[in-house]
Amino acid sequence: MNIKGIVAIYKYEMSRTFRTFGQSIASPVLSTALYFIVFGSAIGSRIGEIDGVNYSSFIVPGLIMLTVLTQSLSNASFGIFFPKFSGTIYEVLSAPISPFEITTGYVTAATTKSVIVGSIILITSTFFVDLNIKYPFEMFCLLILICLTFSLFGFIIGVWANDFQRIQLIPSFVITPLTFLGGSFYSISMLPEIWQKISYFNPIVYLISAFRWSFYGEEEIDLYISITTIFIFLFACLLTIHFIFKTGYRIKS
Amino acid sequence: MTAILVKNLNKYYDNGFKALSNINLEIKKGEIFALLGPNGAGKSTLINIICGINKKKDGEITVFGHDIEKNYKMARSKIGLVPQEIATDSFEKVIDTLKFSRGLFNKKSSTEYLEKVLKSLELFKKRNQQIRTLSGGMKRRVMIAKAMSHEPNILFLDEPTAGVDVELRQSLWKNLYDLKKNGVTIFLTTHYIEEAERLADRVGIIHQGEILMVEKKDKILEKLGDKRVIITINKTSKNLKNILIKYNYQKKKNKLIFSLDLKNNRNSVSDLFKDLINNSISFYDVEIKKNNLEEIFLKLIDQ
Ligand SMILES: Nc1ncnc2c1ncn2[C@@H]1O[C@H](COP(=O)(O)OP(=O)(O)OP(=O)(O)O)[C@@H](O)[C@H]1O
Numbered sequence: 001m002n003i004k005g006i007v008a009i010y011k012y013e014m015s016r017t018f019r020t021f022g023q024s025i026a027s028p029v030l031s032t033a034l035y036f037i038v039f040g041s042a043i044g045s046r047i048g049e050i051d052g053v054n055y056s057s058f059i060v061p062g063l064i065m066l067t068v069l070t071q072s073l074s075n076a077s078f079g080i081f082f083p084k085f086s087g088t089i090y091e092v093l094s095a096p097i098s099p100f101e102i103t104t105g106y107v108t109a110a111t112t113k114s115v116i117v118g119s120i121i122l123i124t125s126t127f128f129v130d131l132n133i134k135y136p137f138e139m140f141c142l143l144i145l146i147c148l149t150f151s152l153f154g155f156i157i158g159v160w161a162n163d164f165q166r167i168q169l170i171p172s173f174v175i176t177p178l179t180f181l182g183g184s185f186y187s188i189s190m191l192p193e194i195w196q197k198i199s200y201f202n203p204i205v206y207l208i209s210a211f212r213w214s215f216y217g218e219e220e221i222d223l224y225i226s227i228t229t230i231f232i233f234l235f236a237c238l239l240t241i242h243f244i245f246k247t248g249y250r251i252k253s
Numbered sequence: 254m255t256a257i258l259v260k261n262l263n264k265y266y267d268n269g270f271k272a273l274s275n276i277n278l279e280i281k282k283g284e285i286f287a288l289l290g291p292n293g294a295g296k297s298t299l300i301n302i303i304c305g306i307n308k309k310k311d312g313e314i315t316v317f318g319h320d321i322e323k324n325y326k327m328a329r330s331k332i333g334l335v336p337q338e339i340a341t342d343s344f345e346k347v348i349d350t351l352k353f354s355r356g357l358f359n360k361k362s363s364t365e366y367l368e369k370v371l372k373s374l375e376l377f378k379k380r381n382q383q384i385r386t387l388s389g390g391m392k393r394r395v396m397i398a399k400a401m402s403h404e405p406n407i408l409f410l411d412e413p414t415a416g417v418d419v420e421l422r423q424s425l426w427k428n429l430y431d432l433k434k435n436g437v438t439i440f441l442t443t444h445y446i447e448e449a450e451r452l453a454d455r456v457g458i459i460h461q462g463e464i465l466m467v468e469k470k471d472k473i474l475e476k477l478g479d480k481r482v483i484i485t486i487n488k489t490s491k492n493l494k495n496i497l498i499k500y501n502y503q504k505k506k507n508k509l510i511f512s513l514d515l516k517n518n519r520n521s522v523s524d525l526f527k528d529l530i531n532n533s534i535s536f537y538d539v540e541i542k543k544n545n546l547e548e549i550f551l552k553l554i555d556q
C-alpha cells in the first residue's frame with residue numbers, strides 16, 4: 001500500500017485549496033447569507049412552520065446540501081481534470097500507485113474541503129436562526145458520507161471530461177436543479193400528489209430527507225430507504241471508477 | 254544485467270494509427286542509451302508505454318524483471334521520467350513539487366537528499382520560489398529534479414536538452430555522467446546527434462515506428478562510418494582527372510575530398526597517397542574525417 005503516495009496527493013490537493021481558500025469559502029458563505037435573508041427572513045416570516053419547524057430553520061439542511069453537493073462535485077472533478085488538462089497527470093500515471101490509492105487521495109481531499117465548507121455554512125446559519133440539532137453525531141456522519149459520495153461522483157466527471165464545459169455540465173444541469181426540486185426549500189408533502197410521486201425518482205430527495213432528519217428528527221422518507229439510496233449511489237460510483245481505471249478510459253491513450 | 258526488456262511490442266492509438274511495430278529492445282543496467290529518430294518516429298510513445306502513461310497493444314515489457322503491467326508497482330518504483338513537455342503546477346514551490354514527487358513514489362521524506370538534487374541542478378537558490386517565476390530552462394531542470402527526487406535506478410529523459418542553453422546542456426551532460434557513475438541507467442531521446450555522440454554507450458535509431466538499428470555508438474560509427482580524406486594540393490594538374498579516375502572524390506578549389514571505404518580496404522589511404530606521389534601531385538595538408546552520426550542517420554532513413 002502506497003500510503004505516502006496517498007498522503008502526497010491529499011496534501012497537494014489541500015494546499016491547492018488553501019491557496020484560494022478565501023474565495024472558496026467566501027462565495028458559499030455569501031450565497032448562504034443571501035438565501036437566509038431572502039427565503040428565511042423576507043419570505044419565510046409569511047410561511048410559518050413546516051413539520052413543526054419554523055421556515056428559516058427548516059431550510060438550513062437543504063441549504064447545506066445545495067452547497068456541499070456542488071462543492072464536492074467541482075472540487076473532485078477539478079482535482080483530477082486539472083492535471084489532465086495541464087499535463088501534470090503524467091507523474092501520477094508513472095508512479096507506483098494504484099488506481100484505488102489515486103482515487104483515495106483525490107476524493108478524500110475533496111471530501112475534506114466540502115465538509116469544511118458545509119461546517120462553515122452551518123456556523124453561518126447560527127447567526128440567522130436558532131439551531132437545535134437533534135442528532136449532531138449522525139448529522140456529521142451523514143455530511144461526511146454525502147460529501148464522500150459526491151466527491152466520488154465528481155472524480156468520475158473529472159476523468160470523463162475533456163474540456164471545461166463538461167465539468168460544468170452535470171453540476172449545473174443535473175445536480176443544482178435536482179437539489180432545488182429535491183425539497184431544499186419545501187417539504188415534499190407540500191406538493192400535489194403526482195409531483196410527490198415524481199420526486200421519489202430524484203435521488204437528492206433522499207439525501208435531504210435523511211440530512212433533515214438528523215436536524216429535527218422528522219423523516220419524510222423512511223430513514224433506512226434514504227441511507228440505502230446513498231450507499232447504492234456510493235457503490236455505483238466506486239464500481240464506475242474501478243471500471244474506468246481497468247480500461248484506462250480517457251486517461252491513458 | 255538487463256534493466257529493460259521490450260519484446261514484440263506493438264502500439265496502435267485510438268484513431269487506429271500504428272505508432273510502434275514489433276519493437277524489440279534490451280537496455281543494460283548502467284548504460285546510457287540514446288534513441289534517435291525524426292519527429293513522429295515513436296520515441297515518446299515508446300517511453301510513455303514503458304513508464305505507464307500509454308497503453309500497449311501487445312508484447313511484453315519488463316523492468317529489472319518486473320512486468321510493467323502485472324507488477325507495475327515494482328517496475329515503476331525503479332523509474333524516473335522526464336517527459337518531453339514541461340508540465341508543472343506553476344503556483345507550486347520548487348521544493349514542494351519535489352516533495353510531492355518523492356511521496357508519490359512512496360519514499361520516506363528526505364529534505365537532505367532533495368537539497369542535494371537541487372544543488373546538483375543549480376536550483377537550490379530557487380527552491381522556495383513558485384515554479385512560474387522560473388525561466389524555461391530552469392523549469393526543465395525542475396522536471397529533471399522531480400524525476401530524480403525518488404532515487405530511480407533508471408532515468409528516462411525525453412529530449413532533456415530541448416530549449417536549454419549550451420552551458421546548461423553541458424552541465425546537464427555532466428549530471429547524467431555522474432548518475433551513470435552511480436549506477437543509474439539512462440534512456441534518452443534526442444534530436445541533437447551531438448548529444449548521442451557525446452553521451453551514449455549505445456544508440457538506437459527509430460523511424461516510422463520501427464527500430465532500424467541498435468548498436469554500440471563506436472560500432473555504428475565504424476560500421477557506417479566511411480572516412481573522408483581531405484587533401485589540399487599545391488597546384489592542380491590537367492590530368493588529375495585521369496589519375497584519380499578510380500576514386501570517388503569531389504574537388505573544391507584545391508581541396509580534394511575522397512570518400513574511402515576503410516572497412517573493406519585497409520590499404521585505401523596508403524594507396525591513395527602512393528598514387529598522388531607517383532604522379533607528382535604535391536600536397537600540403539591532409540585531414541581525415543569520420544562521418545558523424547547525423548550523416549549516418551540520414552543515410553539510414555534514406556534507404
Ligand atoms: N494520442 C495520440 N493519438 C493518435 N496518434 C498519436 C497520439 N500521440 C502520438 N501519435 C502519433 O504517433 C506518432 C509517434 O509520436 P511520438 O510522439 O511518439 O513521436 P516522437 O518520436 O516522440 O516525435 P518528436 O521527436 O516530435 O517528439 C506520431 O505520428 C504521432 O502523430
Ligand SMILES: [Mg+2]
Binds near residue numbers: 296297298
Ligand atoms: Mg517525442
